[in-house]
Amino acid sequence: MHILLTGGTGFIGCELIKHLTGHQITVLTRSPKNAKEKLRHADFSNIDYIDTLSAFTDLNHIDAVINLAGEPIAHKRWSEAQKERICSSRWVVTQQLVDLIKQSATPPYCFISGSAVGIYGDKKYQHIYENSKTASQGFPYSVCNQWEEIAKQAASDKTKVCLLRTGIVLGPYGGALKAMLPPFKLGVGGKLGSGDQYMPWIHIQDAARAIAYLLFSSKAEGVFNLSAPHPVTNHDFSQTLAKCLKRPCLFSTPRWLLNLIMGESAELVFDSVRAKPKHLTEIGFIFTFSHLEPALKQVLNNEN
Structure with a gap:
């Protein structure tokens, strides 16, 4: 199979490529040279690197497209320029x-495209499934809603579309955990605000395995919450992380301080999304890490 992958050098993309080693992969990247270096762990002479799609007039030669490209949403304050x-x-x-898919006589049979649980907005304690009502305002919603609407245009009787509403991805060497670990390792970590907000999380191995599963499953189509079956509150996440590190969890960061530091992007921390992967489990995907503590222990063992 020939797969076109965007975001291949990102946090999830690097892991996903390990699960696609038996296939030909074309990676779209701003810097082919840097991408080759970053992906050398998984490049068995099956990866081509391109820095533009302009050479393509269609995707007749591509069997599937996985679209994970995107500027990290939580790394910087949301100035107008950063939002753009x-x-x-x-x-x-x-x-x-x-556009390339629609211009193809024999288009890719599958288009998997990113999104995020931020599309749901703050849902407090509600269980959130793929058919749950999304938000109607807020920057994360507007980003994800338009992203999904564009991707859905690729759907036809020849091309199925899968949308990934991804939660917090836990893995060594990157992602949200990289920013969380330093204070917890020093014994000064703790909950954020009240800690009552739900955090939909997923181990990076399960995130990559799930995407590969969608790629090859005949039942896979539509929206998928890319999150583990057991979301936890920020309080429980903090307590579990501290326990795994054998550190205390006595502190908390007040909401007003995070609002001051992060500005509008603090809503990513305080919006409560109790997302459940109903659609994934219905089509037969089995999680390796369903519960938080084993997931964190595995990540921390590999991080050291």
């Missing part, structure tokens, strides 16, 4: 891919 980068990095490449 976040949006355009997702919307523009997705539209380019959709």
Whole structure:
């Protein structure tokens, strides 16, 4: 199978490529040279690197497209310029891919495209499934809603579309945990605000395995919550992380302070999304890490 992958050098993309070693992969990247170096762990002469889609007039030669490209949403404060980068990095490449798919006589049979649980907004204690009502306002919603609307245009009787509403991805060497670990290792970590907000999380191995599963499953189509079956509150996450590190969990960071530090992007920390992967489990996907403590222990063992 020939797979076109965007975001291949990202946190999930690097892991996903390990699960696709038996296939030909074309990675779209801004820097082929840097990508080759970063992906050397998984490149068995089955990866080509391109820095633009402009050479393609269609995707007749591609069997499937996995679209994970996007400026990290939580790394910087949301200035207007940063918001534009976040949006355009997702919307523009997705539209380019959709246009190429629609121009193909024999288009890719599968288009898997990113999104995030931020599309649901703050849902407090509600269980959130793929058919749950999304938010109607807020920056994370607007980013993800437009991203999904563009991707859905690729759907036809020849191309199935899968949308990934991804939670917090836990893995060594990157992601949200990289920012969380330093204070917890020093024994000064703790809950954020009240700690009552739910955090939908997923181990990076399960995130990559789930994407590969969607790629090859005949039942896979539509929206998927890419999160573990047992989301936890920020309080429980903090307590579990401290326990795994054998550190105390006595502190808390007040909401007003995070609002001051992070500005509008603090909503990523305080919005409560109790997302459940109903659609994934219905089509037969089995999680390796369903519960938080074993997931964190595995990640921390590999991080050291």
